[in-house]
Amino acid sequence: MGEIRLPTLGYFKNGNGYLGSAGALRFQIEPTQGRDCFPLVLWQGPFSRPYAQEIGRESFPLDGDGLEALKRFLAEKAQEMEAHPVFTDAETTAYYQAKKREELSPPPGE
Numbered sequence: 001m002g003e004i005r006l007p008t009l010g011y012f013k014n015g016n017g018y019l020g021s022a023g024a025l026r027f028q029i030e031p032t033q034g035r036d037c038f039p040l041v042l043w044q045g046p047f048s049r050p051y052a053q054e055i056g057r058e059s060f061p062l063d064g065d066g067l068e069a070l071k072r073f074l075a076e077k078a079q080e081m082e083a084h085p086v087f088t089d090a091e092t093t094a095y096y097q098a099k100k101r102e103e104l105s106p107p108p109g110e
Contacts, residue, residue, distance in 0.1 A: 004074045009067050012038060021045060022078035024085055026052065029070070036062050038070050042077065044086050051096045055086050 004022050006029075012018075015033030020026075028049060030039040038060040043052040058073065060066040087095075 004071055004078065006067065006071060009062075009064055012062060012067070019049075020074075022074060023082045025074070025078040025081045027074060032062055038062055038066060040070065040073075044081060044092060047092060047096045051099045052092065053087065053095055 002022075004020070006020070007016070007018060012029070012032045015031055017031040018029040020029075024045050026043050026045045026049070028041045030041065032038060040058040040060065041049065041054060042056040042058070043049060043054050045052070056077075060070040060073070
Protein backbone atom coordinates (compact mmCIF):
# COMPACT_ATOMS: atom_id res chain seq x y z
CA MET A 1 0.00 0.00 0.00
CA GLY A 2 1.33 3.41 -0.90
CA GLU A 3 1.99 6.38 1.31
CA ILE A 4 -1.07 8.20 2.61
CA ARG A 5 -0.98 11.76 1.34
CA LEU A 6 -2.77 14.51 3.19
CA PRO A 7 -3.05 18.25 2.58
CA THR A 8 -0.60 20.60 4.27
CA LEU A 9 -0.86 21.78 7.85
CA GLY A 10 -1.93 25.22 6.57
CA TYR A 11 -4.90 23.64 4.80
CA PHE A 12 -6.15 22.22 8.11
CA LYS A 13 -5.28 25.34 10.13
CA ASN A 14 -7.66 27.21 7.83
CA GLY A 15 -10.50 25.08 9.20
CA ASN A 16 -10.81 22.57 6.39
CA GLY A 17 -11.73 18.90 6.65
CA TYR A 18 -10.66 16.03 4.42
CA LEU A 19 -12.04 12.68 3.21
CA GLY A 20 -9.71 9.87 2.21
CA SER A 21 -9.16 6.17 1.83
CA ALA A 22 -6.39 3.61 1.86
CA GLY A 23 -7.37 0.10 0.84
CA ALA A 24 -10.52 -0.81 2.79
CA LEU A 25 -9.98 2.00 5.30
CA ARG A 26 -12.08 5.11 4.87
CA PHE A 27 -11.51 8.19 6.99
CA GLN A 28 -12.64 11.74 7.49
CA ILE A 29 -10.66 14.45 9.16
CA GLU A 30 -13.51 16.67 10.25
CA PRO A 31 -13.25 20.45 9.81
CA THR A 32 -10.75 21.89 12.27
CA GLN A 33 -12.32 25.37 12.50
CA GLY A 34 -12.01 26.56 16.10
CA ARG A 35 -10.31 23.36 17.24
CA ASP A 36 -6.77 22.62 18.33
CA CYS A 37 -6.81 19.07 16.98
CA PHE A 38 -7.39 16.89 13.94
CA PRO A 39 -10.72 15.11 14.72
CA LEU A 40 -10.61 11.78 12.84
CA VAL A 41 -13.45 9.34 12.08
CA LEU A 42 -12.75 5.85 10.68
CA TRP A 43 -14.92 3.28 8.90
CA GLN A 44 -14.53 0.30 6.59
CA GLY A 45 -15.33 0.74 2.89
CA PRO A 46 -16.63 0.44 0.32
CA PHE A 47 -19.57 2.64 1.33
CA SER A 48 -19.49 6.33 2.25
CA ARG A 49 -19.70 7.48 5.85
CA PRO A 50 -23.51 7.86 6.06
CA TYR A 51 -23.89 4.20 5.02
CA ALA A 52 -21.12 2.58 7.06
CA GLN A 53 -20.54 1.74 10.69
CA GLU A 54 -17.87 3.81 12.39
CA ILE A 55 -14.98 1.74 13.67
CA GLY A 56 -13.25 4.47 15.61
CA ARG A 57 -12.58 8.08 16.42
CA GLU A 58 -9.22 9.58 17.21
CA SER A 59 -7.73 13.01 17.72
CA PHE A 60 -4.26 14.41 17.04
CA PRO A 61 -2.76 17.82 17.91
CA LEU A 62 -3.20 20.41 15.17
CA ASP A 63 0.50 20.95 14.54
CA GLY A 64 3.28 19.47 12.41
CA ASP A 65 3.99 16.60 14.79
CA GLY A 66 0.28 15.84 15.03
CA LEU A 67 -0.03 15.72 11.25
CA GLU A 68 2.89 13.28 11.00
CA ALA A 69 1.42 11.13 13.81
CA LEU A 70 -1.92 11.15 12.00
CA LYS A 71 -0.29 9.93 8.77
CA ARG A 72 1.52 7.13 10.62
CA PHE A 73 -1.66 6.12 12.43
CA LEU A 74 -3.64 5.98 9.18
CA ALA A 75 -0.95 3.91 7.45
CA GLU A 76 -0.86 1.42 10.33
CA LYS A 77 -4.66 1.22 10.53
CA ALA A 78 -4.93 0.67 6.76
CA GLN A 79 -2.44 -2.21 6.87
CA GLU A 80 -4.23 -3.71 9.87
CA MET A 81 -7.59 -3.50 8.11
CA GLU A 82 -6.24 -5.10 4.95
CA ALA A 83 -4.99 -8.05 7.02
CA HIS A 84 -8.04 -8.27 9.31
CA PRO A 85 -11.18 -6.46 8.10
CA VAL A 86 -13.51 -5.41 10.90
CA PHE A 87 -16.62 -6.52 8.99
CA THR A 88 -17.30 -9.09 6.29
CA ASP A 89 -18.54 -7.94 2.88
CA ALA A 90 -21.97 -9.33 3.79
CA GLU A 91 -22.03 -7.30 7.03
CA THR A 92 -21.08 -4.04 5.32
CA THR A 93 -23.69 -4.62 2.60
CA ALA A 94 -26.42 -5.48 5.13
CA TYR A 95 -25.70 -2.29 7.09
CA TYR A 96 -25.78 -0.23 3.88
CA GLN A 97 -29.11 -1.76 2.84
CA ALA A 98 -30.62 -1.12 6.29
CA LYS A 99 -29.52 2.55 6.19
CA LYS A 100 -30.98 2.96 2.69
CA ARG A 101 -34.31 1.43 3.79
CA GLU A 102 -34.34 3.76 6.78
CA GLU A 103 -33.60 6.72 4.54
CA LEU A 104 -36.40 5.81 2.13
CA SER A 105 -39.01 5.09 4.82
CA PRO A 106 -41.56 7.77 5.57
CA PRO A 107 -41.14 9.53 8.91
CA PRO A 108 -43.24 8.12 11.79
CA GLY A 109 -46.78 9.47 11.84
CA GLU A 110 -47.08 10.02 8.09
